[in-house]
Amino acid sequence: MPNITDLIELYLKQVLQSSSEGSIEIQRNDLADKFSCVPSQINYVISTRFTLEKGYYVESKRGGGGYIRIQQVSLPSLEAVQRHIQQTVGDQIDQTAAEGLIYQLEEARFLTVRESNLLKAAVSRDVLAVKLPLRDEIRAKLMKAMLVALLLK
Template sequence: MRNISDLIEQYLKQILHNSSEGIVEIQRSELAEKFSCVPSQINYVISTRFTLEKGYFVESKRGGGGYIRIQRVDLPSLEAVQRHIQQTVGEQIDQTTAEGLIYQLEESRFLTQREAYLLRAAVSRDVLQLKLPLRDEIRAKLLKAMLVALLAR
């Protein structure tokens, strides 16, 4: 059975998918009421699953009449994706940022589910059992090399 965070994430992604502009505006309290949860649960889902690394821009206005606006940031072309990879990865990259980039590329259909799974496994701190900053440097080199090979197909 899925947990409440998964259900909220899926609901928001469905709304985004159905939106012609790729933008959704929600009120935290209304969404919390819909899912019978506290507003902080909505905050948690948005802050962990709708990040810029995962391809989302989030804007929040608090107070009466406040809202949360989530916008999907699509990667338009292969050249733009390659530039994005170079900017995101750089000389070193931590595991969270690497996984966010992989997620974004999978969501944009530049990577298959299987490719994304393999990339996540390869850049995991469980596999790269090295001390920092060497671990993040090797992760960056591995990730760039694998993405260049996969995106050149």
């Protein structure tokens, strides 16, 4: 059974998909009431599951009448994806950013779930058991090589 965090994420993604504008505005307190949770739980979901690395732009306005706007950033073409990979990965990349990029490519259907899982396993700090900054440099080279091979399939 999914936990509350997964349910909130799923709900927000469904609302976002059904939005004609490609973005949604939510009231944190209203959403917390809907899921019978504290507003900080909504903050947690948004800050961990709706990041720029994962393909989302989040804007918030605090105070009375405040809102949280979530917009999905789409990757339009293979060429754009390849440029995005080069810009995101660079000469080194940490595990969080690597996993965010993998997630974004899976969400955009450039990678299958299986390919995503393999990539995440290969770039894990547990597998790349060398000291920083060498680990991030190796991870970047692996990411580039594997993504080029996968995206040219």
